[in-house]
Amino acid sequence: MMESPSDSLDALDELHAFLVHWVGERLGHAGEAEHLREQDCPSASSWTFPGSAAGRGPRGSRPFVALVGHYDTVWPLGTTRGWPFAVDGDRLSGPGSYDMKVGLVQMVWLVLALRHARLAHPAVRLVMNGDEEVGSLASRSFLEHQSRGAEAALVFEGAIGTAVKTARKGIGNFVVDVVGIEAHAGVEPEKGASAIHELGALIPRVLGIARPEAGTTVNIGVVKGGSRVNVTTAKVRLELEVRIRGAAEAARVEAEMNALEASDPRIRFEVRGSWQRPVFERTAAVGALYRRAERVAKTMDLPLTETAVGGASDGNLIAALGIPVLDGLGAPGEGAHARGESVSIEGMLERTALAALLVASFAAEGD
Numbered sequence: 330m331m332e333s334p335s336d337s338l339d340a341l342d343e344l345h346a347f348l349v350h351w352v353g354e355r356l357g358h359a360g361e362a363e364h365l366r367e368q369d370c371p372s373a374s375s376w377t378f379p380g381s382a383a384g385r386g387p388r389g390s391r392p393f394v395a396l397v398g399h400y401d402t403v404w405p406l407g408t409t410r411g412w413p414f415a416v417d418g419d420r421l422s423g424p425g426s427y428d429m430k431v432g433l434v435q436m437v438w439l440v441l442a443l444r445h446a447r448l449a450h451p452a453v454r455l456v457m458n459g460d461e462e463v464g465s466l467a468s469r470s471f472l473e474h475q476s477r478g479a480e481a482a483l484v485f486e487g488a489i490g491t492a493v494k495t496a497r498k499g500i501g502n503f504v505v506d507v508v509g510i511e512a513h514a515g516v517e518p519e520k521g522a523s524a525i526h527e528l529g530a531l532i533p534r535v536l537g538i539a540r541p542e543a544g545t546t547v548n549i550g551v552v553k554g555g556s557r558v559n560v561t562t563a564k565v566r567l568e569l570e571v572r573i574r575g576a577a578e579a580a581r582v583e584a585e586m587n588a589l590e591a592s593d594p595r596i597r598f599e600v601r602g603s604w605q606r607p608v609f610e611r612t613a614a615v616g617a618l619y620r621r622a623e624r625v626a627k628t629m630d631l632p633l634t635e636t637a638v639g640g641a642s643d644g645n646l647i648a649a650l651g652i653p654v655l656d657g658l659g660a661p662g663e664g665a666h667a668r669g670e671s672v673s674i675e676g677m678l679e680r681t682a683l684a685a686l687l688v689a690s691f692a693a694e695g696d
Contacts, residue, residue, distance in 0.1 A: 331343065332402075332406055333401050333425070334401065334404055335403065336463075338369065338370075338371065341371040341400070344459070345372040345374070348400060355437050355441065356437060359376035360377050360378060360379045361375075361377040365471040371401060372459060373457065373467075373468040375454055375475040377452055378454075378455075380451040392452050393452035393480065394452075394482070394688045395647070395652075396453060396456065396482075397483065397644070397647065398433045398484070398486075399458050399643065400458070401463070402425035402428065402430070403428075403462050404424035409423065419673050421674055422672075426671060427663065431659060431660045432485030432487065433485070435677060440455070442682065446685075448692075450691070451692055461642065461643055464606070465646065481654070481691070482644070483684055484647075484654060484656040484657070486644070486657050486659050487659040488660060489636060492657060493622060493656065494637070494638055494644070496610060496611040496638075497637070497641050498572040498609075499572065499609070500570060501570070501603065501604045502569075503600065503602030504567070505567040505586075505598055506567075506598070507531065507564065507596065508596065508598075509527060509562065509563050511560060511563035512560075512561040514558070515559055522561070524562045524563060525554060527592065528552070538586065545573050545578050546639070549569045551566070574608060587600055606646070614651075615648070618654070619655060621690060622683070624690075625686045625687050628686070629682065633683070658683070659677075660680055
């Protein structure tokens with residue numbers, strides 16, 4: 330299995346080239362194929378395969394279902410030397426197996442399943458990017474462009490048990506620079522205004538922005554600053570992450586962050602931040618898509634539930650466009666971002682069949 334850490338452009342380029350060849354080899358010529366290639370950024374690609382004759386064609390008002398996945402992982406180069414991919418009974422393990430290389434295999438085999446079963450289906454668009462684990466900063470516009478007009482988007486992140494994900498928290502990253510006045514701590518302490526001392530008062534206020542009852546969490550992950558014990562520190566930096574469930578909380582958090590003021594008038598705060606991932610809310614359209622999947626699962630005697638999670642994915646970006654999204658259609662497994670990461674092979678097959686029948690359901694009259 331090829332390694333593809335988010336921070337190794339050479340490895341990502343190598344895997345992307347393999348994926349382009351592999352998709353073409355398995356699925357043949359796509360009706361449309363688009364590739365994002367920018368200098369010093371991982372590539373992204375989409376392939377659109379037309380619907381069957383009995384299904385919706387490529388000219389309908391909402392003509393396709395998007396299948397979404399990423400090929401980068403959190404694992405550094407060389408991980409497979411000590412932890413190779415392996416199969417033990419029903420379990421396939423290895424770095425990136427659950428998050429989410431198996432999901433890419435499912436996306437391709439879903440299209441093959443539709444063809445081999447001769448199921449009427451709408452057009453299907455596969456979208457793959459290589460920077461999801463680091464926020465999809467380079468591929469976000471590409472993902473949004475490729476998803477617009479979709480009847481639904483199915484994201485093949487790994488599944489949690491029997492559940493699909495119908496809601497995810499949004500993520501905001503903020504930086505606060507505390508700017509004080511440098512001075513000699515022993516000779517002229519009164520001339521200094523310590524950014525570190527002010528930071529001590531600031532941290533509880535920032536943590537107080539959290540609203541656990543509303544699902545809003547705050548994590549201060551990085552503190553930088555200071556030089557010597559005999560110097561009144563002039564600048565320190567605070568870096569934090571905020572996770573939210575709704576737009577109202579996003580507005581409140583922004584307002585409270587921007588309203589922060591130092592207790593010492595000689596010190597100022599420089600606050601900046603943005604929402605890296607918008608909230609993926611369980612809208613009425615998402616609920617309708619889940620109920621459709623539930624009906625399909627019942628025909629398979631396959632248990633299906635739904636869950637909301639604190640982690641984010643590219644599903645957040647697509648859901649923010651107003652497109653119904655079901656996430657977590659990948660294989661059931663465990664251990665994302667941890668050694669021992671693995672998936673169920675039987676579960677992979679079941680989830681692929683479920684997703685294929687879900688796609689086919691959009692070709693039915695009246696849907």
